[in-house]
Amino acid sequence: MSKIIAITNQKGGVGKTTTSVNLGASLAALGKRVLLVDIDPQGNTTSGIGINKADVTYCIYDIIINDVHPKDAICDTNIENLKVIPATIQLAGAEIELVPTISREVRLKKSLSLVKHMFDYILIDCPPSLGILTVNSLTAADSVIIPIQCEYYALEGLSQLLNTVRLVQKHLNTSLQIEGVLLTMFDARTNLGIQVIEEVKKYFQQKVYQTIIPRNVRLSEAPSHGQSIITYDSRSKGAEVYMELAKEVITYE
Numbered sequence: 212m213s214k215i216i217a218i219t220n221q222k223g224g225v226g227k228t229t230t231s232v233n234l235g236a237s238l239a240a241l242g243k244r245v246l247l248v249d250i251d252p253q254g255n256t257t258s259g260i261g262i263n264k265a266d267v268t269y270c271i272y273d274i275i276i277n278d279v280h281p282k283d284a285i286c287d288t289n290i291e292n293l294k295v296i297p298a299t300i301q302l303a304g305a306e307i308e309l310v311p312t313i314s315r316e317v318r319l320k321k322s323l324s325l326v327k328h329m330f331d332y333i334l335i336d337c338p339p340s341l342g343i344l345t346v347n348s349l350t351a352a353d354s355v356i357i358p359i360q361c362e363y364y365a366l367e368g369l370s371q372l373l374n375t376v377r378l379v380q381k382h383l384n385t386s387l388q389i390e391g392v393l394l395t396m397f398d399a400r401t402n403l404g405i406q407v408i409e410e411v412k413k414y415f416q417q418k419v420y421q422t423i424i425p426r427n428v429r430l431s432e433a434p435s436h437g438q439s440i441i442t443y444d445s446r447s448k449g450a451e452v453y454m455e456l457a458k459e460v461i462t463y464e
């Protein structure tokens with residue numbers, strides 16, 4: 212069975228892209244067929260997995276706005292089983308261009324339904340907003356992973372995000388679920404990190420993944436080499452924890 216997971220949080224810099232790329236690569240390393248869908252105009256998943264944006268023929272914009280078949284936009288990566296639908300800066304206009312269009316919230320869902328059977332997991336890397344691109348992602352998804360950075364104000368803005376999830380559940384996608392909440396960039400040397408973990412667990416209870424992603428320099432270096440942590444440094448702590456997370460995600464299949 213295939214599953215579409217949106218990786219979302221309207222805050223920037225919480226680890227959405229890092230999680231998309233490295234969870235995707237880890238699932239692929241475990242033999243799953245994975246498609247990464249980059250729907251953030253910044254295109255960090257696209258460049259982070261080694262795609263040169265100048266070489267992209269069709270991106271997610273063409274799929275959502277111009278009805279290009281998603282198969283025509285799928286690119287290979289340096290990992291077997293891991294494909295990507297790239298995003299380029301062209302996507303920046305999509306929020307506005309979608310406003311007057313018919314069925315604007317379900318465009319991504321319709322497109323991904325054409326290729327869903329080809330993959331075990333489709334991971335959507337969402338932009339840092341609750342705009343129409345994120346609504347498209349939540350409408351297309353079976354479930355969401357919410358990365359939360361172990362920092363001050365970790366829970367700030369989450370009620371807005373959960374409210375958006377509820378609205379999508381009510382009007383557009385009744386079967387949308389919370390797949391899990393992922394604590395990221397944990398620093399064991401500070402009390403703050405431990406406090407945030409407790410707070411988040413109180414709020415989300417069993418939805419919080421056992422795997423906690425620590426701060427790891429190799430994780431922050433890998434994107435500038437256009438690689439996931441699995442190929443950049445498979446022996447790093449970062450690779451170890453994202454593999455653990457992938458196993459946890461598979462257990463909840």
Ligand code: ADP
Nearest residue numbers: 223224225226227228229396425426427430431
């Ligand atoms: P988002 O997609 O939510 O904006 P990113 O995944 O791009 O967040 O992460 C923000 C920044 O933090 C990036 O520079 C990334 O390399 C870095 N980063 C993310 N996770 C970690 C981590 N566990 N350890 C160290 N750096 C990280």
Ligand code: MG
Nearest residue numbers: 227228251255
């Ligand atoms: Mg990002």
